[in-house]
Amino acid sequence: MTRRIFLPAxxxxxxxxxxxxxxxxxxxxxxxxxxxxxxxxxxxxxLWLFDLVGEHVVPSLYSxxxxxxxxxxxxVSLGIILGLNEVVATAVGxxxxxxxxxxxxxxxPLAIQLMGIGPDMRVLxxxxxxxxxxxxxxxxxxxxxxxxxxDVARSNRFRPSDxxxxxxxxxxxxxxxxxxxxxxxVSVILMFASExxxxxxxxxxxxxxxxxxxxxxxxxxxxxxxxxxxxxxxVILMFVERYALAWHHQSRS
Numbered sequence: 448m449t450r451r452i453f454l455p456a457x458x459x460x461x462x463x464x465x466x467x468x469x470x471x472x473x474x475x476x477x478x479x480x481x482x483x484x485x486x487x488x489x490x491x492x493x494l495w496l497f498d499l500v501g502e503h504v505v506p507s508l509y510s511x512x513x514x515x516x517x518x519x520x521x522x523v524s525l526g527i528i529l530g531l532n533e534v535v536a537t538a539v540g541x542x543x544x545x546x547x548x549x550x551x552x553x554x555x556p557l558a559i560q561l562m563g564i565g566p567d568m569r570v571l572x573x574x575x576x577x578x579x580x581x582x583x584x585x586x587x588x589x590x591x592x593x594x595x596x597x598d599v600a601r602s603n604r605f606r607p608s609d610x611x612x613x614x615x616x617x618x619x620x621x622x623x624x625x626x627x628x629x630x631x632x633v634s635v636i637l638m639f640a641s642e643x644x645x646x647x648x649x650x651x652x653x654x655x656x657x658x659x660x661x662x663x664x665x666x667x668x669x670x671x672x673x674x675x676x677x678x679x680x681x682v683i684l685m686f687v688e689r690y691a692l693a694w695h696h697q698s699r700s
Contacts, residue, residue: 546579643655
């Protein structure tokens with residue numbers, strides 16, 4: 448019980464102490480590049496407490512969530528197929544590795560030429576980068592199904608659909624969720640990068656415009672907002688993972 452209370456309290460205490468330290472050390476700052484945290488906080492409240500949410504936050508969240516959702520659907524589906532079929536996986540393995548190490552950001556100029564500056568282009572860039580952690584973790588998870596489970600399914604004459612849905616997917620689920628968490632981080636990064644180069648709205652676009660206009664408190668407020676959004680999305684995903692994998696955590700404990 449003590450451990451359950453201590454760890455969550457520690458995860459709140461350390462960020463709070465760091466923020467307090469930042470507030471104190473920056474209080475007398477006269478640098479244009481590093482304004483006091485109190486100034487940044489006032490700017491944050493003026494801009495991001497509902498004023499610019501619809502204009503900049505909603506488009507950014509749309510790119511992340513839609514791109515990540517498409518990546519999960521494609522990655523899990525292809526990962527199961529390739530994980531169950533070693534011949535096909537071997538045949539397309541070099542292509543997968545080539546695409547995996549091709550940075551999605553490098554595809555931005557082509558994506559802008561093909562799709563223009565808009566939400567569809569940003570979603571495409573997110574998918575091109577976020578797909579691979581989900582896909583590769585799914586393949587590894589499917590291949591890691593314990594041989595004893597295969598023997599049990601064979602002896603009970605499981606249908607192929609039951610084998611996949613009742614044995615393969617639950618067994619691979621921990622690794623699939625690990626891939627999804629990695630893809631979430633990639634999605635936020637690629638959303639920000641795509642908005643720097645090919646957007647007329649979004650958090651990345653706002654930060655770039657603030658930097659160009661030397662509005663440094665506004666720029667810092669956008670950076671802090673981006674970190675908060677990424678953190679909250681990760682927390683939500685952790686709760687979903689704990690709910691979906693409750694059986695897994697109970698078996699390990």
